Amino acid sequence: MATATSSSVDDGSPPPESGYPGGGFAVSTDNSSRRKLYSRLFYLLCVLISGLSVVVLGVLLVSIGWQGHSRLTWDLLQNSHSELNPDSAGMWPSIVGSIFICGICAASALPLGIGTAIFLEEFKPNSKPLRMLHSFIQLNISNLAGVPSIVYGLLGLSLFVFMFNVFGRIQVNESSGTELFGVNHYYQVLSLAGGGHTVLIPQEEEAEKTIKIDAPTQAVDRDGQKFELAIWDPASGEPKPSDPKVRERTVRKGQGGGSYSETKWYYLRLPFGKSFLAAGLTLSLVILPIVIIASQEALRGVAPSLREASFGLGSTKWQTVRHVSLPAAMPGIMTGAILAMGRAIGEAAPILVVLGAAVAKNSGPQNLMDNVVTMPVLIFNWAGRQQAAYQELAAAAIIVLLAVLLLMNSAAIYLRQKMRVG
Amino acid sequence: MNRPAALVNKKFRSTGIGVVQEKAMVALLALCALLTIGITVGIIVMLIGESWHFIQSKYVSLSGFLTGTEWTALQSKDIEKAQFGIWPLLSGTLRVTVIAMLIALPCGLITAIYLSEFASSRVRAILKPTLEVIAGIPTVVLGYFAVLVVSPSLQFFSGGGFDTFNATSAGIAVGILCLPMVSSLSEDALHAVPRALREGAYGLGCTPFETSIKVVVPAALSGIISAFLLAFSRAIGETMVVALAAGTRATFTADPREQSQTMTGFIVEMIKSENEYGTVQYFSLYAVAFTLFVITFGMTLVGQLIRRRYQEVYS
Numbered sequence: 001m002a003t004a005t006s007s008s009v010d011d012g013s014p015p016p017e018s019g020y021p022g023g024g025f026a027v028s029t030d031n032s033s034r035r036k037l038y039s040r041l042f043y044l045l046c047v048l049i050s051g052l053s054v055v056v057l058g059v060l061l062v063s064i065g066w067q068g069h070s071r072l073t074w075d076l077l078q079n080s081h082s083e084l085n086p087d088s089a090g091m092w093p094s095i096v097g098s099i100f101i102c103g104i105c106a107a108s109a110l111p112l113g114i115g116t117a118i119f120l121e122e123f124k125p126n127s128k129p130l131r132m133l134h135s136f137i138q139l140n141i142s143n144l145a146g147v148p149s150i151v152y153g154l155l156g157l158s159l160f161v162f163m164f165n166v167f168g169r170i171q172v173n174e175s176s177g178t179e180l181f182g183v184n185h186y187y188q189v190l191s192l193a194g195g196g197h198t199v200l201i202p203q204e205e206e207a208e209k210t211i212k213i214d215a216p217t218q219a220v221d222r223d224g225q226k227f228e229l230a231i232w233d234p235a236s237g238e239p240k241p242s243d244p245k246v247r248e249r250t251v252r253k254g255q256g257g258g259s260y261s262e263t264k265w266y267y268l269r270l271p272f273g274k275s276f277l278a279a280g281l282t283l284s285l286v287i288l289p290i291v292i293i294a295s296q297e298a299l300r301g302v303a304p305s306l307r308e309a310s311f312g313l314g315s316t317k318w319q320t321v322r323h324v325s326l327p328a329a330m331p332g333i334m335t336g337a338i339l340a341m342g343r344a345i346g347e348a349a350p351i352l353v354v355l356g357a358a359v360a361k362n363s364g365p366q367n368l369m370d371n372v373v374t375m376p377v378l379i380f381n382w383a384g385r386q387q388a389a390y391q392e393l394a395a396a397a398i399i400v401l402l403a404v405l406l407l408m409n410s411a412a413i414y415l416r417q418k419m420r421v422g
Numbered sequence: 423m424n425r426p427a428a429l430v431n432k433k434f435r436s437t438g439i440g441v442v443q444e445k446a447m448v449a450l451l452a453l454c455a456l457l458t459i460g461i462t463v464g465i466i467v468m469l470i471g472e473s474w475h476f477i478q479s480k481y482v483s484l485s486g487f488l489t490g491t492e493w494t495a496l497q498s499k500d501i502e503k504a505q506f507g508i509w510p511l512l513s514g515t516l517r518v519t520v521i522a523m524l525i526a527l528p529c530g531l532i533t534a535i536y537l538s539e540f541a542s543s544r545v546r547a548i549l550k551p552t553l554e555v556i557a558g559i560p561t562v563v564l565g566y567f568a569v570l571v572v573s574p575s576l577q578f579f580s581g582g583g584f585d586t587f588n589a590t591s592a593g594i595a596v597g598i599l600c601l602p603m604v605s606s607l608s609e610d611a612l613h614a615v616p617r618a619l620r621e622g623a624y625g626l627g628c629t630p631f632e633t634s635i636k637v638v639v640p641a642a643l644s645g646i647i648s649a650f651l652l653a654f655s656r657a658i659g660e661t662m663v664v665a666l667a668a669g670t671r672a673t674f675t676a677d678p679r680e681q682s683q684t685m686t687g688f689i690v691e692m693i694k695s696e697n698e699y700g701t702v703q704y705f706s707l708y709a710v711a712f713t714l715f716v717i718t719f720g721m722t723l724v725g726q727l728i729r730r731r732y733q734e735v736y737s
Contacts, residue, residue: 035629035631035632036629038629038631039629039630039631039632042630042631042634042635043540043630043631045532046532046533046535046536046540047536049528049529049532049533049536050532050533050536050537050541050545050549052529053529053533053549053552053553053556053601053602054548054549054552056556056598057552057555057556059571060559060563060564060567060571063567063570063571064563064566064567064570067570111454112454112457115450115451115454115455116451116454116455116457116458118451119448119451119452119454119455120455123448123451123452136459137455137456137458137459139723139726140458140459140462141458142722142726143462143719143722143723143726144458144461144462145722146652146655146656146659146718146719146721146722146725147465147659147715147718147719147722148655148658148659148660148661148686148714148715148718149659149661150659150661150686150689150690150711150714151465151469151659151711151714151715151718152465154468154469154689154707154708154711155461155464155465155468158468158472159464159468162699285461288458288461289458292458316440316444317444317448318443318444318447318448339558342558343558345560346558346559346560346561346562346563347560348560348561348562348661348662349561349661349662349665349686349690352690352693352694353689353693356693356694357693357694376560376562376662379562379563379566380562380565380662380665380666383562383565383566383569383666384665384666391570394566395566395570398563398566401560401563402559402563405558405559405560409554409558
C-alpha cells in the first residue's frame with residue numbers, strides 16, 4: 001500500500017507553478033507518505049468539486065433545453081401571453097417591456113453611478129471631516145450592494161409608485177394623481193352616423209364620469225378641431241338628417257356618454273403609479289452600487305502618471321477627469337455597465353413588487369405611465385403554473401432570456417477588447 | 423510683435439468663469455455621491471414608517487411579532503384570528519440559507535483554492551468563464567431549475583420523502599447561485615497572499631495540501647470570512663428561487679424536507695395576493711422586510727468591518 005501511494009505521488013506531476021519540490025528527494029517515511037497521500041487526495045477533491053460547477057451548468061442548460069426546445073418557434077417571439085390558449089402563447093410584449101425598462105434603467109443609473117465613482121476616486125478630500133464623510137459614503141455603497149433587491153422593490157413602491165402618497169393615491173382604472181401633461185379627458189358620445197362613430201366632448205369636471213347631452217355643446221373631432229355639436233330630438237317629429245357630414249356631427253337628444261382619456265406617449269403624472277418608468281427607476285437603484293463599484297475599479301486602474309502629465313500641462317482637476325481619466329477608464333466602465341444591465345434584465349423581484357405579477361398584456365408600453373411585462377416576471381408566472389404547456393413555455397422563454405444575456409456578455413467582452421488603451 | 427499662431431487664434435476664457443464651472447461640476451458630482459446616502463436613508467425611513475403602521479394595528483403586538491411561532495397572515499380568513507409571529511418565516515429562511523451555505527461555502531472555497539493554487543492555465547480558461555456564466559444566470563432561472571430538476575431528483579432518490587416544494591431543493595439552487603460569488607471573492611483574497619509565503623512553506627517541506635490549508639488560507643482569512651458573510655446575506659435576501667421552489671406554507675420546524683416559506687417568499691406571495699394598501703396583511707409585508715433588511719445590512723456591515731480591520735496588507 002505504501003509503495004502504491006508513493007509511486008502515485010511520484011508519477012503524478014504536481015502543478016508546475018506551485019513550486020512543489022517533486023518526489024525524488026523526499027524522505028520515504030510512513031509520515032511523509034501519508035502526508036503525500038493527503039495532498040494527492042486533496043488535489044483530487046479540488047478537481048472533483050471544481051468540476052462539479054461545470055457539471056451543474058451543463059445539467060442546467062441541457063435540462064432547460066430539453067424541456068423547452070419544442071416551443072422555440074416564431075410564435076414564441078411574436079405572440080403574447082394567452083390564458084386560454086397556451087399552445088400559441090408567446091413573449092413578444094415581455095421582450096419589448098424588458099428593453100424599455102432597461103433603457104430607463106441605463107439612462108438613470110449610468111450617469112449617476114459614473115458621477116459618484118468619479119467623485120469618490122478623483123476628488124479625494126484632504127480635511128479630516130470630509131475624509132470621514134468620504135469613507136462613510138464608500139462604506140455605505142458597499143452596504144447598499146448587499147441589500148436584497150426585493151427591499152429596493154419596496155423602496156421603489158413607496159418612492160416612485162406612491163411617492164409617499166403626497167400627490168394622492170393612484171386608483172385602478174381611474175385618472176388620478178397630479179397629471180402634468182400628455183393627456184386629454186373626453187366624454188365619448190355616439191353620433192347619429194352609426195357604426196360606432198363617436199364624438200368627443202372635452203371633460204371639464206373630472207369627478208363626473210358620465211354626461212347626458214340635452215343641449216348643443218362644443219365638441220372636438222379626432223384631429224383636435226372644435227365644432228358645434230347639433231342635437232336631433234326624435235320626439236319633435238323632425239326627420240333624421242340624411243347628409244352623412246351632418247349626421248357625424250349630430251347626436252340624439254338625451255344621449256349619455258362615458259369618460260375616455262386620450263394619452264400621448266409623453267403622458268406624465270405624479271405619482272408614477274405602476275408604470276414602466278417607476279419600474280425602470282427602481283431597477284436603477286438596484287444596479288447603482290454595482291455600476292459605482294465597477295467604475296471605481298476602472299478609474300483606479302488608470303495610471304497616475306497620465307493624470308500627473310495632465311496636471312503638469314495646467315489642466316484643472318475636472319479637465320483631467322474629462323479628457324484623461326475618463327476616456328482611459330471607459331472600457332472598464334462600459335464592461336461594468338453592460339454586466340450591470342445583464343443583472344437588470346434578469347431581475348424579477350423588484351419588478352414583481354413594483355408592477356405586480358400580472359402578465360396579461362398584448363403590446364409594449366404605449367406611454368410613460370403604461371404598465372409592462374418583463375421577461376423574468378413572465379417566466380416566473382409561467383414556471384409557477386401546473387400545466388405542462390406553461391412549463392415548456394417557461395423553459396423556452398428562459399432559453400430566449402439566456403440568449404439575450406449571452407449576447408450582452410459577448411458585447412461586453414468585445415468592447416473590452418476593442419477599447420483597450422495602448 | 424509676432425505672437426505664435428496658437429496664442430493668436432486661441433479664445434482665452436476668463437479664469438473666473440472656469441473656476442465657477444469647475445466648482446459647479448464638483449458640486450454636481452458630490453450630489454450624485456450624496457444621493458447614495460439618500461437611498462439608504464430612504465430605505466430606512468420607508469421601512470420604519472410603514473412597519474409602524476403594522477405595530478400600531480390592534481391585531482398585532484410587538485412581542486407577539488418577535489416571539490410568535492405561528493404566521494397565518496394570508497391563510498386565515500378572519501383578521502381577528504390571524505397570527506403574526508416572525509419565527510416560522512425566520513426558520514424557513516434559515517433552513518434554506520443553511521443548506522445553501524453547506525453547499526456554497528466549502529465548494530466555493532475549494533474551487534477558489536484550486537483556481538489560485540493548483541489549476542493550470544488551460545483548466546482556468548474553462549473554469550473561470552463557467553463560474554462567470556453561473557453568476558450571470560437570472561435567479562428566476564435557477565428557481566425553475568430547482569422545480570424542474572432538483573426537486574424531482576430529490577423525491578426520486580428519497581423514495582418520495584420530500585414535499586414537491588421543499589427547503590432542500592430551494593437551498594441547493596441558492597447554493598449554486600452563491601457559489602461563484604464565494605469562489606471569486608475568496609480567490610481574490612487568496613491571490614493577494616504573496617508568493618514568498620508559499621515558497622517558505624514549500625522550503626520547509628510542506629506538501630501542496632499543507633501549504634494551502636495551513637499557510638495560504640489563514641493568511642487570507644479576513645477576505646474569505648467577509649466573502650462568506652456576503653454570500654450569507656445574499657442567500658437570506660434571495661427571492662425568486664424560494665418563491666418558486668420553497669413553498670408557501672410557513673412552518674416552524676427544522677425538517678428540510680417540508681415546505682418552508684421564507685421572508686422573501688412571503689413578500690412575493692403577499693404582493694401576488696389581492697390585499698389592498700392599508701390592511702394589516704399589507705403592512706406586515708414591511709415588518710418582514712424590515713427584519714430582512716436589518717439582518718442583511720448587519721451581515722454586510724460586519725463583513726466590511728472584518729475586511730477593513732483585519733485584512734493583512736502585503737506591500
